[in-house]
Amino acid sequence: MNNVPLKEKSIVLIGFMGVGKTTIGQAIAKKLQREFIDIDEKIEKEYHMPTSDIFKRYGEKTFRKKEKDMIEHFSMQKFKVISVGGGAFLQKEIRDICLAECIVVFLDLTWDSWKERIALLIDSRPVLQGKSIDEIKELYYSRQPIYKENHLKIQTDDLDTEEAADAIIDSLKTT
Numbered sequence: 755m756n757n758v759p760l761k762e763k764s765i766v767l768i769g770f771m772g773v774g775k776t777t778i779g780q781a782i783a784k785k786l787q788r789e790f791i792d793i794d795e796k797i798e799k800e801y802h803m804p805t806s807d808i809f810k811r812y813g814e815k816t817f818r819k820k821e822k823d824m825i826e827h828f829s830m831q832k833f834k835v836i837s838v839g840g841g842a843f844l845q846k847e848i849r850d851i852c853l854a855e856c857i858v859v860f861l862d863l864t865w866d867s868w869k870e871r872i873a874l875l876i877d878s879r880p881v882l883q884g885k886s887i888d889e890i891k892e893l894y895y896s897r898q899p900i901y902k903e904n905h906l907k908i909q910t911d912d913l914d915t916e917e918a919a920d921a922i923i924d925s926l927k928t929t
């Protein structure tokens with residue numbers, strides 16, 4: 755599918771959990787009249803339970819395998835906006851397929867802005883649970899290198915959802 759024109763390629767949003775991949779992805783899809791695919795949501799639907807319960811009952815390894823299968827499937831489709839989980843790019847196979855088949859957009863948010871959102875996230879993100887703020891900070895920084903593999907980076911600290919979606923669409927038009 756590598757010869758697919760840029761305009762037809764699916765857009766994949768990456769970044770640390772809680773940076774806004776789902777929220778901003780929905781806004782981009784609406785503006786571009788594309789179908790929105792949220793990989794976490796697809797997995798939760800398949801297991802009929804929230805991610806935290808999938809981690810508890812089946813373990814992270816099972817979740818990661820399903821995440822890879824889902825992304826391998828959807829990244830081959832055109833005209834989608836796909837939000838992947840915050841840990842998806844840990845897997846090389848996922849990075850490789852998304853970078854080859856799609857336009858990968860990294861939503862960057864500084865640690866200082868991110869930590870203001872923690873209360874919104876802690877209950878639903880199993881990877882954050884039971885960790886001190888220092889451990890979460892360490893996780894945040896340890897994940898940053900994997901997000902460097904992207905086609906476009908958008909700094910979202912000073913942007914609301916609509917502004918971030920517009921900034922991404924504008925940048926893609928000029929790419």
Ligand SMILES: Nc1ncnc2c1ncn2[C@@H]1O[C@H](COP(=O)(O)OP(=O)(O)OP(=O)(O)O)[C@@H](O)[C@H]1O
Pocket residue numbers: 769770771772773774775776777778794837838839840841871874879910913914915918
């Ligand atoms: N640009 C923004 N400004 C302020 N708050 C935002 C913005 N984008 C998202 N949020 C809020 O941050 C929280 C996390 O957003 P969202 O669920 O979209 O993150 P995510 O990147 O999809 O996370 P995950 O990787 O865990 O799926 C939500 O409560 C959302 O309303």
Ligand SMILES: O=C(O)C1=C[C@@H](O)[C@@H](O)[C@H](O)C1
Pocket residue numbers: 770771794805838839840841842878879880881
């Ligand atoms: O950063 C992570 O490892 C995760 C982020 C979420 O989007 C979910 O995919 C899950 O909670 C794991």
Ligand SMILES: [Mg+2]
Pocket residue numbers: 775776777792794837838839
């Ligand atoms: Mg999400």
